[in-house]
Amino acid sequence: MDLSNSSALVTGAASGLGSAVAASLAAQGVHVVGVDLDSGITRAQQAGSVPDGVTLVAADVTDGAAVDAAVETAQALAPVRTVVNCAGIAPVARIVGKKGPHDLGLFRTVIEVNLIGTFTVLARAAAVMAHNVPLEGGARGVVANTASVAAFEGQVGQAAYAASKGGVHSMTIAAARDLAGVGIRVCTIAPGIVETPMMAGITPEFRSELEANVQFPKRLARPEEYAQLVQMIVEHDYLNGETIRMDGALRMPPR
Numbered sequence: 001m002d003l004s005n006s007s008a009l010v011t012g013a014a015s016g017l018g019s020a021v022a023a024s025l026a027a028q029g030v031h032v033v034g035v036d037l038d039s040g041i042t043r044a045q046q047a048g049s050v051p052d053g054v055t056l057v058a059a060d061v062t063d064g065a066a067v068d069a070a071v072e073t074a075q076a077l078a079p080v081r082t083v084v085n086c087a088g089i090a091p092v093a094r095i096v097g098k099k100g101p102h103d104l105g106l107f108r109t110v111i112e113v114n115l116i117g118t119f120t121v122l123a124r125a126a127a128v129m130a131h132n133v134p135l136e137g138g139a140r141g142v143v144a145n146t147a148s149v150a151a152f153e154g155q156v157g158q159a160a161y162a163a164s165k166g167g168v169h170s171m172t173i174a175a176a177r178d179l180a181g182v183g184i185r186v187c188t189i190a191p192g193i194v195e196t197p198m199m200a201g202i203t204p205e206f207r208s209e210l211e212a213n214v215q216f217p218k219r220l221a222r223p224e225e226y227a228q229l230v231q232m233i234v235e236h237d238y239l240n241g242e243t244i245r246m247d248g249a250l251r252m253p254p255r
Helices: 016-027 038-047 064-077 104-129 159-182 204-212 223-235
Strands: 007-011 031-036 054-058 080-084 141-146 184-191 243-246
Touching: 007 016, 007 064, 007 104, 016 031, 016 054, 016 080, 016 223, 031 038, 031 064, 038 054, 054 064, 064 080, 064 104, 080 104, 104 141, 104 159, 104 184, 141 159, 141 223, 159 184, 184 223, 223 243
Parallel strands: 007 031, 007 080, 031 054, 080 141, 141 184, 184 243
Antiparallel strands: none
16 A cells, blocks of 8 residues: 555554554654643653654543544544554453452553554554555555464463453454445464563563573564564455464463
């Protein structure tokens, strides 16, 4: 798909995977609107880590009105052709822990952010993209969502996270079929262990343990590699309705 004179909406864009994707798209001349929470945007601005060419907009992905406003901001710059959902949370809690059963409020929050938030952005953006002038072959845009290998091999303490990411994976083919008529493709990436800010606090010993489970290459994935895969999905017009694992052949152990 030709990205010239187009805009992109990237969620979770203030750090990690979203920041890498936003920087990659902006480097190609795409008008990028990055969505994140106020706190994340403030940290990025204070650290001077906002990618060049990226406009950060504060919005909660579970807030339909805020998402609509972010989509409108991107569409005002140029037709929205690319949407990348990277926003998410990953709390850890066992179904039955030392304090009793899994907190239902926490479970709902994880589903709300990771699954319903992804759907909200996908649906609100697709409603605008559907009215774009079609490109060659009738293409109007592409959506790349983020699941996780936890969708397939959830570890101890990941019941809520695995359920939310499993939902994103399962939604992919249905969304692709729903949006085929308006020329919008939908794919999902299921990353393994990626070197994001969330991993910055781990010990060298734990890092080595994580890397040992990766078949090859025996290291953590890099955010730039995720952005590279997003780019491939955007460019490859025949990729649709698919969840692609990016994990170095990792299969997560129980813990």
